[in-house]
Amino acid sequence: MSVFDNLVGQEHVVEIIKNAVAESTSQSMTHAWVFTGPPGSGRSSAAVAFAQALVCTNNGCGTCNACKSAANGAHPDVEIIRTEGLSIKIDEVRELLARVAWAPSMGGWRVVVMEDADRLTESAANALLKAIEEPGNRTVWLLCAPTLHDVLPTIRSRCRHLQLVTPSNSAVAQVLQNRDGISPQMADFAARVSQGHIGRARYLANNEAVRNTRTTIMKLPLTLNGISSAFAAAQTLVDLATEQANEAAEERNQTEIDDLSLAYGKGATGRGMATGGSKAIKELEKEQKTRNTRMVRDGLDAALLDIATFYRDVMMVQSGTTDSLINKELEEQITSYAQKTKPHTTINKINAIMAARTNLGHNAAPLLTIEALMCVLAR
Numbered sequence: 001m002s003v004f005d006n007l008v009g010q011e012h013v014v015e016i017i018k019n020a021v022a023e024s025t026s027q028s029m030t031h032a033w034v035f036t037g038p039p040g041s042g043r044s045s046a047a048v049a050f051a052q053a054l055v056c057t058n059n060g061c062g063t064c065n066a067c068k069s070a071a072n073g074a075h076p077d078v079e080i081i082r083t084e085g086l087s088i089k090i091d092e093v094r095e096l097l098a099r100v101a102w103a104p105s106m107g108g109w110r111v112v113v114m115e116d117a118d119r120l121t122e123s124a125a126n127a128l129l130k131a132i133e134e135p136g137n138r139t140v141w142l143l144c145a146p147t148l149h150d151v152l153p154t155i156r157s158r159c160r161h162l163q164l165v166t167p168s169n170s171a172v173a174q175v176l177q178n179r180d181g182i183s184p185q186m187a188d189f190a191a192r193v194s195q196g197h198i199g200r201a202r203y204l205a206n207n208e209a210v211r212n213t214r215t216t217i218m219k220l221p222l223t224l225n226g227i228s229s230a231f232a233a234a235q236t237l238v239d240l241a242t243e244q245a246n247e248a249a250e251e252r253n254q255t256e257i258d259d260l261s262l263a264y265g266k267g268a269t270g271r272g273m274a275t276g277g278s279k280a281i282k283e284l285e286k287e288q289k290t291r292n293t294r295m296v297r298d299g300l301d302a303a304l305l306d307i308a309t310f311y312r313d314v315m316m317v318q319s320g321t322t323d324s325l326i327n328k329e330l331e332e333q334i335t336s337y338a339q340k341t342k343p344h345t346t347i348n349k350i351n352a353i354m355a356a357r358t359n360l361g362h363n364a365a366p367l368l369t370i371e372a373l374m375c376v377l378a379r
C-alpha cells in the first residue's frame with residue numbers, strides 16, 4: 001500500500017513525485033510546486049500524497065502515523081489550506097507564514113498544501129512569494145490550481161509544474177469497483193456521466209438522491225420549447241442548487257457556531273460569552289454566508305456541465321456516431337432531438353453554456369445568468 005494508490009491514471013506525476021521524495025534529503029530539492037489539472041483529476045490528492053511521502057519515514061506508506069496525520073491535518077509539519085471563501089486574503093497568508101516560520105518539528109520538511117492557489121488575491125500572492133523565495137527555508141510549497149494561467153506569473157515562474165490529466169472512464173470505473181465495492185453497472189454509469197471526475201463519480205454511485213437530481217437536470221433540455229419553459233427550467237436549476245447548498249450547510253453551520261460559542265465560554269458557567277464572542281460569531285456567520293453563495297455557484301456549475309453533455313451527445317448524433325454517448329440512457333430522446341435541430345445551433349448552445357459558466361465564475365447574478373442561458377437553449 002502507498003499514498004500514491006489513490007492517484008488514478010496519473011503515473012507520470014507519481015513518478016516525478018517519487019523521484020523528488022527520494023532526493024528530498026539533498027540540496028537540490030525543489031521548494032515550490034504547482035499542481036494543475038481539470039476538476040476531479042485529483043490535483044489536491046496528489047499534493048497531499050506528496051506531503052505525506054515527505055514526512056513519512058517510509059516514502060509514503062499510507063499506514064503510519066505520519067501518513068495518517070498528514071492527510072487529516074493533524075501533523076505538526078503539514079499544513080493543508082482549504083478555502084471556503086471566494087478568495088484567499090493577505091491576512092490569511094500572513095497568519096499562515098507566522099505559523100510555518102518555525103523549523104519543522106521532526107527535522108525534515110515542513111509542507112504547505114494550498115488547494116486553491118488560484119483564489120489568492122494579488123497582495124496575498126506577493127506575501128507568499130517572499131516566503132517562497134526566502135533562502136535556506138525548510139518549507140515545501142505545494143500549490144494547486146485548475147490551470148497555470150490561474151496562478152499569478154510571479155508565483156508560477158518560481159514553481160515546478162506538475163500537470164494532472166483526466167483519467168479514463170474505465171480507470172475510474174475500476175477504482176469504484178475495487179476500492180468502493182460498487183457494482184460494475186453502477187461503476188460504468190457513474191464513471192461515464194462524471195467524465196473522469198472520480199470524486200463526483202463516487203458521490204453519484206453512492207447516493208440515490210444525487211442520481212435523481214441528475215436525472216431531473218438531464219431532462220430539462222427536452223422541456224425547452226419557449227420562453228416560459230426557459231424561465232421555469234432556470235428556476236428549477238437555481239432551486240436545486242440552493243437546496244443542495246442549504247442541506248450541506250445546515251448542520252455544519254450550527255456545529256461551527258456551537259463550537260465557537262463554547263470556545264468563548266458560553267454555557268460553561270451559565271453566564272454569557274467572554275468579550276469578543278458575539279463579534280466572532282457575527283464574523284463566522286458572514287463567512288458561512290460567503291461559503292453558501294459559493295456552494296450554490298458550484299452546484300450550478302456542475303449542473304451546467306451535465307447539461308452540456310446533453311448537447312455534446314446531440315452533436316455526436318448529428319455527426320453520425322452514437323457509440324460514445326455520455327448519456328446512453330437518453331439515446332432515444334437525444335436522437336430525436338438531434339434530427340429536429342442543426343449542428344451549428346448545437347455548437348452555439350454549447351458555447352452559450354460555457355459562457356454562462358464563465359459569467360458565474362465572475363460573480364454574475366445566478367438566476368439572471370441561468371435565465372438568459374435557458375432562453376438561448378430554448379431557441
Ligand SMILES: [Zn+2]
Pocket residue numbers: 056057058059060061062063064065066067068
Ligand atoms: Zn507512512
